[in-house]
Amino acid sequence: MYIIIVGGGKIGYFLARQLLEDQHEVLIVEQNAEKAAQIAEDLGEIVMVGDGCEASTMERAGMGRTDMAIALTGDDEDNLVVCQVAKHKFNVPHTIARINNPKNEHIFKMLGIDATISSTGVILAHIEQELPSHPMIPLMTLKGGGLEIVEVKIPPQAPVIGRPVKSILLPQKSLITVIIGPDGQARLPTGDTLIQAGDEIVAVTMPDSEDALRAALTGAPASRY
């Protein structure tokens, strides 16, 4: 395949190296002559100095016969225009844009870019998986009996979503008392009440069972905490 990469930063460089190893024909378009020379020294004559957003540069780069254009600069507007010009002026079959501001992901989709990669988004998703943003909040300890009242927010991917309360395997001496919906409405659950994403569950439990209760409700492995 012939692949044109616009932007010779770190991602562009390592991607090009990998693609070359996989026997693809690669051209990097980089505006900064110094950076371009450095890449050429490492990877050979696969770099062109120029503004990858200019149609004339694209023409010289052979955009008309490329199978794929990948825009990897640090500016979202440049990546958008590279992909749009490649697609509409040169009929490139596949265009991929790097997105720096994760909020632009749906905007690029609406504006017709085939595929987007958001490095910020990927890292954020990992962080959210590792650190649930709403851990269990202890509300109060009841006098005598060592019972606690805690609150757990149901994360979007929790396995209990859509299931009735009676089907959830709660640890011993734990009881779901009130469910506060995402709209702020509190409801007293029966066994048939269904759990929804974003529900805040107020439960009574023993200190020893806290982790198991959180695991049962959020799906996160208890051992992590």
Added chain:
Amino acid sequence: MRVIIMGCGRRGSALAALLDAEGHDVTVLDNDAAAFSFLPDSFGGTEIVGNGTDEDSLRRAGIEQADAFVSTTRGDNRNVMAAQMAKHIFSVPRVITLIHDPIREEMYRSLGLRTVSPTRIVAQSLREALLAEESVAEESAVAGEAEEGGGEG
């Protein structure tokens, strides 16, 4: 008309001043607060510091209620992205963008954006001015010859 102007450089500020003087409700958006000094003292519109390619900044500028959006920065790509967001994401009825590169201008015009190319317009005016100068020079040359002829006769 409620208008948002992205970019408060010479062009953006001049447009903002014109529309404001005509009584339109004008909001200028620029990521550099110093740019607002281009606006005349009489300017009665709203100045907002923000990035025109950022959804939240556009919302702060009131894009959801805007009747028109004009992008006037020096960066073609920024202009094009903001204009497309205004048109396709926020459904602003009237969207116009400056595009300096004539090739990109042609392409985005064919994709349905209303574009203005300063490069094309300036080249055209320069050409016209040049041709006007030339005909003035020719006329005075002809007049000069006639005078000289008259003197000799």
